[in-house]
Amino acid sequence: MQIINSILCMQALAIAPEREGRRIVLVPTMGFLHEGHASLLREGRRRGDVLVLSIFVNPIQFGKNEDLDRYPRDMERDCQIADACGVDIVFTPTVAEMYPRGFQTGVTVRDIALPLCGASRPGHFDGVATVVTKLFNIVRPDVALFGNKDYQQLAVIRRMTADLNLPVEIVGMPIVREADGLAMSSRNAYLSPGERQSALCLVRAIKRARELFASGEHSVAVLMRETRAVIEQEPAAVIDYVEFRDGAMLNELEVADSSTLLALAVKIGQTRLIDNTVLGEEL
Numbered sequence: 001m002q003i004i005n006s007i008l009c010m011q012a013l014a015i016a017p018e019r020e021g022r023r024i025v026l027v028p029t030m031g032f033l034h035e036g037h038a039s040l041l042r043e044g045r046r047r048g049d050v051l052v053l054s055i056f057v058n059p060i061q062f063g064k065n066e067d068l069d070r071y072p073r074d075m076e077r078d079c080q081i082a083d084a085c086g087v088d089i090v091f092t093p094t095v096a097e098m099y100p101r102g103f104q105t106g107v108t109v110r111d112i113a114l115p116l117c118g119a120s121r122p123g124h125f126d127g128v129a130t131v132v133t134k135l136f137n138i139v140r141p142d143v144a145l146f147g148n149k150d151y152q153q154l155a156v157i158r159r160m161t162a163d164l165n166l167p168v169e170i171v172g173m174p175i176v177r178e179a180d181g182l183a184m185s186s187r188n189a190y191l192s193p194g195e196r197q198s199a200l201c202l203v204r205a206i207k208r209a210r211e212l213f214a215s216g217e218h219s220v221a222v223l224m225r226e227t228r229a230v231i232e233q234e235p236a237a238v239i240d241y242v243e244f245r246d247g248a249m250l251n252e253l254e255v256a257d258s259s260t261l262l263a264l265a266v267k268i269g270q271t272r273l274i275d276n277t278v279l280g281e282e283l
Contacts, residue, residue, distance in 0.1 A: 001083050003090045007098075007138050010052075010091050014140040023048035026141035026168075028132060031055040032072040032186040033081045036176035040145040041085035043173060052139050053082050054091045056098065060106075061127030072189045091139065098134060106130045109156045109163075112250055116152050116263050117274065120240050125156050132157055136168055143169045147176075149183050151263060151276045155250060175275075181207075181283075183275045190271040194236075199268045201234035202275045205242070206283065209262050213279045218256045220244045231266055240265035240272065247278055 004010050017024050025048035027040045044051050055078055062068040075092070082090050106126050113125035136144070146154045154172050161170050176184045181203035182196075191199060209227045217223060228242050244253055247261040258280025265274045277283055 001079070001087055001090065003079065003092060005092055005094065005097065007093060010089070010093075010138050011140070013089060014138075017050045018140055022050055023142045024050045024052060024140060026052045026054065026135065026139045026144045028054045028056075028135050028144065028146070030057045030071065030186065031078050032074055032189065033078045034176075034184045034186065034188075036147050036149065036184040038081055038085055039176050040147060040173050041082065041087060043171070044143070044145050045086040047143050047145075047171070050089070051085075051087050052089045052091055052141065053087045054135055054139065056091075056093055056131065056135075058098075058127055058131040059095055060099070060130060061124050063121050063123060066121075067187075067190075072186055091135075098131070107133045107160065107164075109160050112159050113152070113156050115245070115250055115252075116241060116243055117265060118152070120265060125153070128153055129156060129160050133160070133164070133166075136161075136166055141168055143171060145171045145173055147174075148172045149175045149185065149275065151261060152250065155248075177203075183273075185273065187271055187273065191268060195269045195271065198234050198236035199266075199271075199273055201231045201237050202264055202266055202273060205230040205264060206262060206275060206277045210277060210279060210283065213256060213260075220253050220256055220260075223256060223262075227262065227264075231264075236268055238267040240267060 025044040027044050029037055057071050059068055107129040108126050109129050118125050158170050161168055182199055205227045208230045209223050212223055212226055223244055231237050231239055243263050244256055245261045246253055247259040256279055260279045261276055263276045
């Protein structure tokens with residue numbers, strides 16, 4: 001396994017497989033890997049000939065007073081997980097390498113990036129779209145894998161890739177959950193034991209909404225009220241948003257169907273957690 005910090009070196013390494021018709025697969029991450037990331041890497045290993053893991057805590061997708069400086073990092077452990085999953089190249093550029101002095105170009109995706117996390121974190125998806133475009137240009141992947149836990153991020157990247165005619169197949173992978181149902185996230189490391197238990201209100205809320213939908217309740221107003229009520233029973237939880245949206249374009253709805261997305265963002269203590277489910281799909 002090679003560890004590469006240089007953009008020029010990474011681009012040079014991508015040339016040979018491309019010319020030889022070998023498929024390059026990219027799994028972009030901000031590191032502090034967990035089983036959710038590992039599931040992407042294992043699928044990536046199956047789908048291509050050269051597996052690249054990028055680890056880059058992208059400063060331009062963090063807002064003011066967010067957790068950029070304290071975002072968890074453990075490069076040694078990340079590389080151990082990468083090696084065990086069959087990664088060929090770990091690409092770990094510095095901020096100065098990705099955004100050198102004078103950098104001033106960005107990528108903006110409009111409507112689909114505006115609600116949900118886009119409303120709560122202005123500029124976040126501009127940062128995501130910009131860094132992913134750069135990674136695609138540097139690594140030149142045939143396939144890129146992303147987790148469905150960041151549902152809106154995946155939707156933004158799909159829209160961007162289609163709109164800019166980028167020759168990359170975008171693959172969304174299922175949410176990986178802990179035994180008690182909490183969606184795996186690098187930010188779970190912030191939670192104290194008590195907060196970890198409080199965070200299960202997200203899972204309970206999702207299950208309540210799914211139960212109601214399965215029993216025939218399709219009114220978004222009712223589903224919203226009942227879902228919020230579950231979270232509001234947890235004293236440590238502060239709701240950022242609870243939304244039922246069209247699963248394709250993230251438009252608002254009055255009536256839910258099997259393709260409707262339930263998206264949650266909830267703050268537990270100082271930690272903002274997100275989760276989602278599509279009502280007609282398995283949890």
